[in-house]
Amino acid sequence: PGVKRACNDCRQQKLRCNVVAGPGDVVVEPCKRCVKHSLECSIDNNFKRLGKRAEHEEMKRELELCKARLVQFEAHGYHLPDDTRTSPAYTGTASYNASPTASAPVAQMAGQPFLGPSEAAASRSLLDLSQGYRELPPTSFPSITPGASPKTLRNVTLVEEQLVDLYAIYFSHFHPYLPVLNPDWSYQAYYSLHPLLHWTIIAVAARRYEAKPGLLVEVQQPLEEMLWTTLSQVPQVYHVCKAIAILCTWPLPNSSTSQEPTMMLSGIMFQLAMQYGLHRPSHAQDFSRFRVDLREEDIADRLNTWATVNVVAQMVSTGQGQPPLSRWAWYTYGLHLDRMKPELHTRCQIEKFCDTVTRTVFTMQRDHIVEVDYAQRGLQIQAYARELNEMEVTIMSTRSSVIDTLYLKAAALHLRLAAFFDKPTTPNYLADLRDVYIAASSLLTVIQELPTHLLNYVPRYIEQMMLAGAVTLLKLLNSFYASHVDIPQGRTLFSKTVATLRKLSVRSNDLPQRLAEVMAQLWQSSGASQQRLFNGDAGPHKPGPNDSLQLRVRCRSSLSILYDAIWRWRQQVGQEGRNNLDRAVQHPTAI
Structure with a gap:
């Protein structure tokens, strides 16, 4: 008689099996365990036990691949319903690169029913400018925002009501002083632009958040870590400039003028803005490795951001008694100025005047180096x-x-x-x-x-x-x-x-x-x-x-x-x- 063999499931679990098999290992009567658990009772000559550790590693790799492809899919403006996020519809083969400085691949959507050739072409015109570079959104880079979400930053966790209240405080009281953002957008929208921008808004609003007085103290250190980590990774979206501008306008609490990084952040903000080509708001393509299709609102947003960068840089320089970093030739001779917010128009006029005063009147104050013509300076003033x-x-x-x-x-x-x-x-x-x-x-x-x-x-x-x-x-x-x-x-x-x-x-x-x-x-x-x-x-x-x-x-x-x-x-x-x-x-x- 031949050797009695257990079925595949019992062999995998190393359990006693009472399967009855006929010639050629054909199952005549399933074992009691398979019947009890409604399993398919079969005997395969090529079956080999798979260790749980190896199985878990394989499942982990598959999960990471699915997450990466989901991020790529959502980066193109599509969001799956909750019941379809776990479906095996992602059959693309693109790899996921977590480095923010490397070029991220365009998402592969083969095998899923949502995008045809015409829809794919139309989707490019629907992209937000933050995704205009066809790279992964900043939220997809775990090296920049470890464990961060719209409601959580390290040990700080907020509920929906608190987030809504904080955004209301910011746009009601802080925003009029620096009108660079859009009050109609939700906190989810700002988080999608960049987590640093979202949490900067939270931190500034927390300065006067009476419902949780200690929130500013709690969020300061993790926000500083996010800021410097983001800058060390060379951010790939210009919305980071908005976050830095807000932080320069309302710096995080400090007890020493010599340790306050506002002047340094102002310089970084200005250099990043030029690196993104904000000083040429309608020519973003010249400063990008990828195709950039700008809409009218995109050009206006880039122009408003560039104006804000110059306004903030001028305020920081004047307030700290340092040489100005701002440039104002674009405001005199630039294009698209009619698209700028009226509030920023006024601010640019005033700060351009301060820049002129600093560069002329106060550069003449080197009394110990150059003799000043006081009569000429008086007339100029x-x-x-x-x-x-x-x-x-x-x-x-x-x-x-x-x-x-x-x-x-x-x-x-x-x-x-x-x-x-x-x-x-x-x-x-x-x-x-x-x-x-x-x-x-x-x-x-x-x-x-x-x-x-x-x-x-x-x-x-x-x-x-x-x-x-x-x-x-x-x-x-x-x-x-x-x-x-x-x-x-x-x-x-x-x-x-x-x-x-x-x-x-x-x-x-x-x-x-x-x-x-x-x-x-x-x-x-x-x-x-x-x-x-x-x-x-x-x-x-x-x-x-x-x-x-x-x-x-x-x-x-x-x-x-x-x-x-x-x-x-x-x-x-x-x-x-x-x-x-x-x-x-x-x-x-x-x-």
Whole structure:
């Protein structure tokens, strides 16, 4: 008699089998196990046991392949219903490359019923510009966004209601200051553009999210990791520039100006924008390895992004007293300007003016290197002042906006701060001091009159210009010029400005809180407008102009006045005072 053999399933499981087989191993009576589990009972001479480990590895490879093909499929604008996502319809053979710098293959759709030749051609015109390069979307690169989703970033998990509320906060309060995004889009749409853009919106809105006050602290570190990981991988979509622009406008909380990366991020943003060809918004093809079919809305979005990049770069440069990175020739002679958002048109006018002032007036301040023609500079400043007044009349006649007024006042202060570079012997010295006092008072008054839904959301640039205005009042109220101004009114305005800066703090011991405390300590050490702070180098107090207002820090453009005051504060308090600042902000100095 032949050897009794078990059926295939029992052999795989190493179980006892009572199958009855006839000649040629034909099953005559199935075994009880196969009957019980409704299995096909058969005996195959070529059957070979497959180890579970090998089987699981094979299944894992198949799952990864299916996921990659699903991503390729959805990158072309199609989304399967939930019940079809697991169907074996993906018979393409394209491989998945997880490197964001390598060219990703075009998805192969052979064997599935959705795309015919005409549909495939039509789909190219339906692609969003973020997929115009025919590469995989940023969400498909796990090396950039490990474990991230629209609702989860590392240990931070949000629910649908929180996401909707955060987006509502951003577009209601922050967006008017930097109108680069589309308020009508959902958070899923922004996540599909790039995860960094989505989570940047969340982080900025979290600054004023009362439903979960600690959210900003929770999201800061994972967002920073996502930011630097994204930049290290060389992002392939220009929407990253939007995220960086927002982060430069409302930086993540920091307690040190020397460790804040905003200036560095501004440069990266500008270089990436040119790498993507945003400075030639209708010629994206010239900057891409793949065919790019632009629609009208695509060109407009690229143009608005390029305008935003220049506006933000100019604000960062002005606010930190650094040479400008922005370029404005395109705004004078460029094409497609009629497609730009009206709000960005106004911002470009104002920031282009600030750029002109920086490149002309403040590049002449190298007193120790080149002798300055003060008469020529005075005439130039007056010409710029007339130009700014005309611009203000034009802007206010076409669109009356409190935010536009705020930026116009900041530009006026930027221009008038050149007065502190004049010598006391200059004929128009007192007139220039009057103009800078008026400019500072006007800006600070406009800020104090802002409604709460705008005041609590001002960009970092406005905070920096507030500080410059506060130091202007501090210096002039504690100098020979105090006799020319209303001291009680100036003291009140200074006090309100310091209180406002403290309100703008979003995290304990952050820069607005620390710098407000520095302003308060400087005010107290000055004798509260008793002319004892800035005239120490000028000997006894004199009724006329003297050297008490001269700056020691002179290479930080209009913000030299702020860095000069901080430098003097460090000299006064010493190392111990600087170390005690962390504790001092918890017990604010009264004014």
